[in-house]
Amino acid sequence: MKIGVLGFGSMGKTHTYAIKNIPFFFDGSYDVKIISVCTKNIENAKKASIKYDIPSYTDNEDDIIYNDEIDTIDICTPNICHYETAKKAILAGKNVYCEKPLAITYEQAKELADLAKEKNVKCSMVFNNRFLLPIMRAKELVCEGRLGKILSFNARYLHSSALDTVKRAGWKQDKDICGGGVLFDLGSHAVDLIYYLCGEFKSVIGKSQIAFPIRTGVNGEKWETNADEAFYMIATLKCGAYGTVEVSKITTGANDDLTLEIHGEKGSIRFNLMDPNFLEYYSIDDGSQRGYTKIECVNRYPYPSGVFPGVKAPVGWLRGHIGNYYNFVDCVINNKEIHPDLSDGAYVQLVLDSAYLSDKTGKEVEIC
Numbered sequence: 001m002k003i004g005v006l007g008f009g010s011m012g013k014t015h016t017y018a019i020k021n022i023p024f025f026f027d028g029s030y031d032v033k034i035i036s037v038c039t040k041n042i043e044n045a046k047k048a049s050i051k052y053d054i055p056s057y058t059d060n061e062d063d064i065i066y067n068d069e070i071d072t073i074d075i076c077t078p079n080i081c082h083y084e085t086a087k088k089a090i091l092a093g094k095n096v097y098c099e100k101p102l103a104i105t106y107e108q109a110k111e112l113a114d115l116a117k118e119k120n121v122k123c124s125m126v127f128n129n130r131f132l133l134p135i136m137r138a139k140e141l142v143c144e145g146r147l148g149k150i151l152s153f154n155a156r157y158l159h160s161s162a163l164d165t166v167k168r169a170g171w172k173q174d175k176d177i178c179g180g181g182v183l184f185d186l187g188s189h190a191v192d193l194i195y196y197l198c199g200e201f202k203s204v205i206g207k208s209q210i211a212f213p214i215r216t217g218v219n220g221e222k223w224e225t226n227a228d229e230a231f232y233m234i235a236t237l238k239c240g241a242y243g244t245v246e247v248s249k250i251t252t253g254a255n256d257d258l259t260l261e262i263h264g265e266k267g268s269i270r271f272n273l274m275d276p277n278f279l280e281y282y283s284i285d286d287g288s289q290r291g292y293t294k295i296e297c298v299n300r301y302p303y304p305s306g307v308f309p310g311v312k313a314p315v316g317w318l319r320g321h322i323g324n325y326y327n328f329v330d331c332v333i334n335n336k337e338i339h340p341d342l343s344d345g346a347y348v349q350l351v352l353d354s355a356y357l358s359d360k361t362g363k364e365v366e367i368c
């Protein structure tokens with residue numbers, strides 16, 4: 001697969017990280033490479049190309065879409081761009097990997113979905129939360145009928161980022177570019193999870209909220225947002241379940257708080273993204289033993305979660321290695337004192353040796 005990445009903000013980077021890490025996580029002989037990167041600002045494209053070892057860069061997406069060497073277009077641009085770009089890419093016969101939301105209206109999205117079928121090209125949405133290990137386990141439990149008929153659900157995705165009105169507004173607060181506010185941004189994830197786990201929606205009641213209409217614009221001026229900062233939804237599903245979806249960027253104290261509960265006749269599940277190694281499961285079959293069981297999910301799914309760095313590794317384990325290495329590189333290059341250094345290693349050795357000594361002698365060992 002030879003990929004061109006369009007847009008290199010937070011998601012362009014995230015996708016690049018994912019692509020470059022695939023060989024570490026998965027066996028197999030896939031040859032996946034990023035050939036080119038495009039951003040609106042050519043200097044940023046150039047920087048990304050140098051920093052992440054991407055052979056070419058451009059500020060014109062057509063250079064990538066119509067490049068014969070590239071077979072896959074990875075769309076990481078603001079929402080308003082997705083439709084035109086995806087359409088061109090599909091018509092050019094390219095595979096497409098597109099960030100959510102697919103487009104800014106259902107008509108556009110349906111057109112793209114139909115076109116992809118008609119042209120027989122391979123396209124994927126980025127609904128990355130489906131690939132979280134507890135969500136994969138949740139899907140298994142639902143499919144195995146362990147919850148029975150689903151009666152109710154709630155999904156909440158809460159951030160606090162829009163509480164700061166002094167911070168300059170970005171495109172996600174400008175409906176002309178994002179097409180929709182937090183409902184598009186976080187709601188797309190929450191709705192997808194309910195759809196994925198419980199099936200199609202039957203009806204929705206929605207209510208949007210803009211609590212801080214006057215913000216700071218891109219040039220520091222007073223500016224009025226038109227994109228929802230919070231959104232509340234009551235929904236019924238075709239399976240008969242009722243539930244709520246609440247998404248917000250004005251929740252004081254929130255971090256990346258995605259929580260999900262699904263309640264069925266025979267069991268329930270609960271998930272919290274801030275505690276991502278676990279899925280909580282309650283079954284009425286447990287008789288007198290009431291209470292949720294915390295199922296460890298960690299890395300115990302070989303496909304498609306991968307077996308690197310090992311089945312027992314919790315989410316985030318690799319992050320510690322990256323931080324440790326970065327600290328080493330930073331300290332060496334900038335001539336800083338390194339911690340943890342070898343004296344830290346020696347101290348740990350002292351404690352270990354003392355413990356062995358205690359084991360051997362059957363006596364308490366004091367460490368000076």
Ligand SMILES: NC(=O)c1ccc[n+]([C@@H]2O[C@H](COP(=O)([O-])OP(=O)(O)OC[C@H]3O[C@@H](n4cnc5c(N)ncnc54)[C@H](O)[C@@H]3O)[C@@H](O)[C@H]2O)c1
Nearest residue numbers: 007008009010011012039040041076077078079099100101
């Ligand atoms: N799946 C997720 O977890 C997740 C998280 C955040 C954002 N997103 C989605 O990813 C997309 C990008 O969001 P982001 O947070 O990375 O945005 P961002 O603002 O960080 O980056 C946007 C990038 O697109 C570039 N760009 C803007 N207009 C362009 C154009 N016309 N042609 C080429 N490049 C252009 C910008 O230069 C920038 O590099 C959005 O659709 C967003 O909804 C998904």
